[in-house]
Amino acid sequence: MSAYVFQNRSLISLVYFLMALSLLWIYPRLGWGQADAPVYYTVQPGDTLSDISLRIYKDGTRWREIYEANKAQIRDPRALRVGWKLKIPNLAEQPGREPAVPQAPSEAGKTELEVAEVEPMPPSVPRPGLLPPVVSSPANELPEPPPVRPEGDNHRIVFVTAGEYPPFTGEDLPQQGMLTEVVRTTFESMGYDVGFAFRGWQHGFKAAQEGRFAGTYPHVIDREHLTHFFYSKPLFNLLIRGFVDKDKPFRFERLRDLSGRVVCRPDGEDLYDLQPLLVNDHITLQTPKTMRACFDLLMRGKVDVVSVNEFAGQGALHEAGLTERVCMLDNAVSIDTVHLLFPKRIPQSEGLMNRFDQALTGLEAQGALQDIHSRHLKHYYDRFGVPPAYCSGNPRSDSPLAQRR
DSSP, rough: OOOHHHHHHHHHHHHHHHHHHHHHHHHHHTTOOOOOOOEEOOOOTTOOOOOOHHHHHHHHHGHHHHHHHHHTTTTTTTTTOOEEEEEEEEEOTTTTOOOOOOOOOOTTTTTHHHHHHTTTOOOOSGGGGOOOOOOOOOSSSSSOOSEEEEEEEEEEEEEEEEEETTTETTTTTTTGGGGOOOHHHHHHHHTTEEEEEEEHHHHHHHHHHHEEESOOEEEEEEGGGGGTTTOOOOOOEEEEEOOOOTTOOOOOSSGGGGTTTTOOOOOTTTTHHHHHHHHTTOOOOOOOHHHHHHHHHHHHTHHHOEEEEEEHHHHHHHHEEEEEEEOOOOOOOOEEEEEEEETTTTTTTHHHHHHHHHHHHHHHHHHHHHHHHHHHHHHHHHHSSSSOSSSSSOOOOOOOOGOOO
């Protein structure tokens, strides 16, 4: 009898075990209990909230949802720290698994600041992404010309650019600016008849995105705009420099040399290159409305360095009459590349960009691009005077700043 009871109990235990095992298999597949399970993303070197939003939601404009879900951790939405785990809201995805991220080359052995310094630097050229929403054009505004129009054996092609941004673009500049001449010379070598329209940043960018022009320039890489544009090879390397009081110079070789200092950059300009210092509170940031205000603060001893692109800084110093009272740090804070953007709305854009890149490479090999750059830089320096002296008085030959002399 006891053996019979023992066998029954063993059988019942086996049944319960099999039932529990089946529930473990069915439970996750039905999604029970998973509604509140969070999804996390680990911040990678070079990430911005817009990048993460574009990668996860396929929509870069939803970055604010991520920011709002992580406000306790993110003090400044423009400054993310590598390694942070960010909660991703409003996403039906397998719980506990991180969204995939691109595989980056190994950076073993480098500190966080060193890894950040090898990432692409952010834009300091005025960016459409930083401007207010574009309003509809006035009803009486003239229609834009078509971007590409056949004319016999040649083709008419029209680009839009900023109205006044020396030395790059400007209706009153020689050849309408350095990069206008680069674009014109390259397309003429391809057999095109090239035209240019000069507009404000907002209007020109919107018109190009809608396909009303064959392209727009000069723009730095903005990952949010990769959805709408193809980017050409770099047309020019733009240095982001540090300007300091001539009587208060300091040694600057790497980004971390700014630690403990007060840095000024006008409101609205990107802070990507300063991000490694901002997230750890290694610097104090001042963001007045204008560049002139930054230099006023520098002269009053309220900030230690003004970090802006080389031409904007020199122009502001020239207008304020402060060129002789300021020196430039011997190394660039960061480097931007400026590009010609081709709208993806136009079916021929990718092929046109590839041919443009090939022609540009040919002109570069011939030395034609260097000749164009040199002529326009000479005109720029003649107009605004010589740049401020280097703080050391004798920059190293491999310094990025030396490339402009």
